[in-house]
Amino acid sequence: MQVTPELLSRFTLLKPLPREALEQLAPHAELVRYARRAVALEAGVREGKVCFLFEGRLQGVGFTIDGREVGLYFVEPGDFCGELALFDDNPQPEFVIATTAASVVFVARNPLREAMLLNSSVSNIVGRKLAERVRQMTVQRTLLGLSNIPQRVCGQLYLLVNEAQRKAGSSEIVNPPTHKEIAIMLNLSRETVTRVFQALQSRRIIRRDGPGRLIIADLASLRHFAEGEDEL
Numbered sequence: 214m215q216v217t218p219e220l221l222s223r224f225t226l227l228k229p230l231p232r233e234a235l236e237q238l239a240p241h242a243e244l245v246r247y248a249r250r251a252v253a254l255e256a257g258v259r260e261g262k263v264c265f266l267f268e269g270r271l272q273g274v275g276f277t278i279d280g281r282e283v284g285l286y287f288v289e290p291g292d293f294c295g296e297l298a299l300f301d302d303n304p305q306p307e308f309v310i311a312t313t314a315a316s317v318v319f320v321a322r323n324p325l326r327e328a329m330l331l332n333s334s335v336s337n338i339v340g341r342k343l344a345e346r347v348r349q350m351t352v353q354r355t356l357l358g359l360s361n362i363p364q365r366v367c368g369q370l371y372l373l374v375n376e377a378q379r380k381a382g383s384s385e386i387v388n389p390p391t392h393k394e395i396a397i398m399l400n401l402s403r404e405t406v407t408r409v410f411q412a413l414q415s416r417r418i419i420r421r422d423g424p425g426r427l428i429i430a431d432l433a434s435l436r437h438f439a440e441g442e443d444e445l
Contacts (some may be wrong), residue, residue, distance in 0.1 A: 220244075221318070223291065226293050226339065229334035237324065239327075246314070247314065251309055254294065254309035256275070257304045258304055260306070262295065262319040265292075267280075267318055269313045269314055272288070272310055273285040273288070273307045274309070283399075285350060289313075300394045317362070356399060358399060363438060366410075368440075370419070371432075379432065386428075413435070
């Protein structure tokens with residue numbers, strides 16, 4: 214499928230660009246489809262491109278010294294990853310894999326970098342994304358340091374709730390991560406995550422609404438477990 218300026222304009226990072234700039238980027242872009250668990254960006258490789266997610270979901274993944282997979286972040290449709298390529302020629306630090314079937318648009322680094330330098334709005338979006346990643350990974354590292362496993366899982370669940378929903382007292386997570394994906398984020402087994410979910414469901418703190426929706430019915434209790442004020 215040909216990548217058009219219209220397709221590029223759907224992505225948050227590229228929306229501020231004028232039509233002319235999008236037309237110049239389009240020949241340097243390609244659309245690639247991936248099956249579930251396929252690798253979109255390879256760690257240790259100089260990719261020379263930035264990845265924009267059109268459909269599906271991606272996950273940034275690293276590995277511990279003993280070879281265990283650890284999830285770092287998720288990428289949702291309209292978002293991007295691999296942005297460090299815009300700043301240096303060093304290898305991609307983490308793997309990015311498709312957690313579902315996914316359609317990805319790759320844009321070559323050099324023309325995208327030129328567009329970024331000419332448009333302060335694009336530079337600001339990249340800067341905010343980098344700051345968000347640093348904060349997210351700092352929190353993730355804190356979760357990994359918790360010895361209380363249910364607290365670790367509850368903390369991860371609470372992080373999936375956006376700020377606006379936290380004020381409302383209840384939340385709905387659309388297309389939530391699977392137990393396996395959460396396990397990867399927390400360096401746990403899938404079975405351990407499932408047991409914590411079952412405990413939360415038995416207390417009516419969470420409930421499933423089909424495969425694509427997780428309802429947090431009692432957000433205050435989830436927060437108490439996440440912060441260690443109560444034990445599950």
